[in-house]
Ligand SMILES: CC/C=C\C/C=C\C/C=C\C/C=C\C/C=C\C/C=C\C=C\C(=O)SCCNC(=O)CCNC(=O)[C@H](O)C(C)(C)COP(=O)(O)OP(=O)(O)OC[C@H]1O[C@@H](n2cnc3c(N)ncnc32)[C@H](O)[C@@H]1OP(=O)(O)O
């Protein structure tokens with residue numbers, strides 16, 4: 001058995017690093033305090049046997065779910081007993097690392113009440129929710145409609161005689177379907193339903209509906225509720241009880257409608273506030289902004305595994321060097337792996353920026369300034385879409401980068417993928433979200449002569465210049481100028497948006513024409529989002545990055561930008577802004593970046609600071625002792641509980657002992 005080689009390889013790798021590892025860890029954590037909290041919480045979870053992830057992929061659904069309830073309960077007890085702050089508590093949950101009902105309770109139920117409830121309603125519901133005396137979920141999607149929120153069918157009909165709403169699921173397709181935490185855990189659901197007063201349909205509004213008894217957790221009368229069934233992959237998202245819910249004329253008090261954006265009075269009068277109704281989608285904006293940093297974390301986990309393993313794994317060799325080569329030495333491995341490493345860094349930087357963007361819009365909304373809401377919506381929707389798609393594909397690419405061993409659950413990658421891939425669908429299907437961005441771009445362009453675009457759309461104000469000037473790059477190093485790079489991304493995005501806008505403007509304005517152009521609209525939205533990602537990564541670097549890590553971050557930033565340019569070369573070329581030769585020059589520069597990353601690769605993934613417990617991967621272990629742990633791991637396989645397999649007597653032995661020649665068989 002080959003043993004211990006990996007340990008030496010990674011020590012050697014770490015010795016090559018050319019940057020301040022500790023400073024990078026602090027940068028990636030978002031600051032010294034965040035770093036300390038992360039480290040403390042990661043250790044707390046790793047040292048507590050209740051949080052063990054062992055065997056998660058082998059558990060049957062019932063056991064898996066019960067175990068996840070146990071962990072969530074233990075996490076809550078730990079938070080209370082240790083008096084952890086909100087930030088510490090969230091971090092602790094993060095390191096427990098399995099989707100569970102508390103995600104929706106804290107992540108959507110509470111934010112939705114905060115965003116859409118009146119002060120009085122917040123005073124009533126939030127204390128109960130904060131102490132988890134009630135457990136809430138976010139029940140928007142139905143069997144028949146998810147993306148099309150306006151198409152939801154559940155009704156909330158006001159009955160002025162009793163001052164109540166009657167919640168009803170009139171059709172099979174109106175059944176609430178998918179809400180996390182609804183299936184088995186929640187006591188309350190935030191239900192999105194059509195508000196009907198005096199036979200008039202006022203569209204979709206939010207209601208708090210009690211669904212389970214606070215005494216014995218049984219469903220309340222006329223409520224049908226349960227889990228929707230096993231989902232993709234082993235472990236993965238199966239720790240979550242995504243649920244179904246039907247109401248059969250269930251009555252709730254009038255006060256249970258969240259009334260910050262619209263009110264129903266005691267006598268049944270419907271009164272809209274002067275706030276935009278899109279604020280009703282606020283919880284989605286909140287989660288979408290958080291998803292960007294989350295994407296960075298997931299991608300960084302996969303990349304950590306793939307980089308460490310690629311430094312340990314050796315295949316073939318060449319006559320110039322003794323022994324076999326580490327697979328990380330191969331250019332093809334680098335060209336698949338290093339852009340993903342750079343992407344994880346890019347998403348971290350952009351995620352930090354998203355937090356400030358969100359904080360800014362919240363402040364404005366509190367001051368009744370709604371002017372930046374459309375841009376923030378486009379930004380959160382678009383970046384949620386791009387980062388989750390790239391991360392899901394990136395995890396799968398990392399699995400392939402680990403060869404055969406990546407396919408084993410012991411690599412940690414199959415479960416990571418299964419847990420992550422629904423992010424491309426939840427919180428808005430990724431194509432639907434890009435179409436939202438495209439609509440925003442069209443609207444912005446149509447008003448550009450009258451309204452100066454702001455924020456991430458500001459470059460569209462220079463549309464004339466961006467449409468006429470071409471790229472000035474004549475040598476490779478010309479690309480090493482962030483203004484040159486940015487202008488290329490701006491010009492490509494502006495030209496793609498303008499081209500599709502022009503085509504639509506020349507048409508009749510029909511919905512059919514719009515549909516016909518949706519592939520181009522989606523491409524133009526993607527171009528806009530890629531520009532935001534590149535520009536915000538650059539901007540973050542230029543604002544106070546510590547000296548000891550700046551150089552490496554610059555290398556990663558160029559790696560990210562060049563790989564985006566090259567992967568989308570078709571689009572860049574089609575806009576006419578760059579030439580084939582300029583793309584070729586960028587390719588050469590990208591290879592130079594790979595050479596700069598190579599000696600730092602292991603340290604750059606160490607900087608993500610994932611503990612072995614959190615990674616849960618024999619291939620991504622910090623010590624690189626891959627083979628010993630893969631081999632040991634096989635002995636944990638339940639098929640190996642007995643030397644002779646269960647089933648031998650009934651099914652294997654007869655086959656082996658029949659000793660009959662089947663004369664008519666062609667075999
Ligand atoms: C839960 C996480 C735990 C902790 C949270 C903490 C931090 C987050 C960190 C990380 C999160 C990590 C993981 C997440 C974990 C789990 C997720 C689990 C749960 C998942 C839940 C869900 O999936 S909830 C359901 C989500 N559903 C959708 O997203 C539906 C998608 N559809 C829509 O959004 C809309 O219906 C639509 C916009 C596509 C269609 O709109 P349309 O028919 O045009 O609708 P209108 O209503 O008429 O709107 C048109 C105008 O409104 C503007 N608009 C649309 N959306 C918004 C918005 N969100 N904000 C602002 N403005 C919006 C639109 O641009 C139009 O504007 P005009 O000016 O053109 O009129």
Ligand SMILES: Cc1cc2nc3c(=O)[nH]c(=O)nc-3n(C[C@H](O)[C@H](O)[C@H](O)COP(=O)(O)OP(=O)(O)OC[C@H]3O[C@@H](n4cnc5c(N)ncnc54)[C@H](O)[C@@H]3O)c2cc1C
Nearest residue numbers: 138139140141145146147178179180422426427428429431
């Ligand atoms: C793991 C998981 C957890 C979830 N948790 C929750 C939750 O807690 N609460 C909740 O309410 N919901 C939840 N959801 C539901 C989720 O938000 C929806 O599934 C999502 O919004 C997509 O909607 P859909 O399923 O209706 O997809 P559809 O809209 O039916 O999409 C199907 C396909 O049609 C395409 N499509 C649809 N409309 C158009 C169009 N106009 N133009 C072009 N293409 C189109 C889509 O791009 C997609 O390819 C969850 C889903 C998952 C998978």
